């Protein structure tokens with residue numbers, strides 16, 4: 320079930336990246352919301368904030384470990400915990416989405432360019448957004464889990 324979430328994320332991620340590559344010159348920018356949201360065709364051969372540029376083997380190893388860990392957790396724990404399953408599905412989709420880029424393109428296609436309170440946030444893509452939402456949901460799940468344990472004490 321949660322694999323469907325991952326598949327939807329991968330499809331949305333790869334479709335948007337494909338659309339960007341077909342319709343945008345590298346570096347081309349189009350305004351969506353003046354001063355807040357732009358679409359900018361960008362490439363990143365590293366991880367968040369462009370760290371570890373070109374370290375593809377490192378990314379392959381980390382991503383494969385992340386994917387194995389997520390599938391293990393889905394099989395073991397997400398049967399009865401919906402929020403956990405959704406978070407893991409988002410993380411799985413995001414990790415695979417960027418993994419596909421790294422394997423076939425040796426770099427990740429980014430295009431969402433937001434200025435959050437004038438801070439030029441790094442340009443990201445659907446896969447990154449899914450990863451971040453997944454991380455956020457995991458944190459919420461852990462907080463809820465912690466509270467439940469306290470109540471049961």
Ligand SMILES: CCC[C@@H]1OC(=O)[C@@H](C)C[C@H](C)CCCCC(=O)CCC[C@@H](CC)/C=C\C=C(/COC)CC[C@@H](O)[C@@H](O)C[C@H](O)CNC1=O
Nearest residue numbers: 363366367368369378414417427429441442443447450451
């Ligand atoms: C989101 C994880 C980044 C993603 O990790 C992945 O692929 C995973 C599955 C594989 C990595 C090799 C391992 C994780 C490295 C951890 C990391 O990097 C610190 C994460 C902080 C994060 C909190 C969760 C903040 C937010 C950042 C950004 C996302 O904002 C929405 C900026 C994204 C832009 O710099 C964009 O150029 C990035 C480019 O698309 C490649 N993306 C990746 O490497």
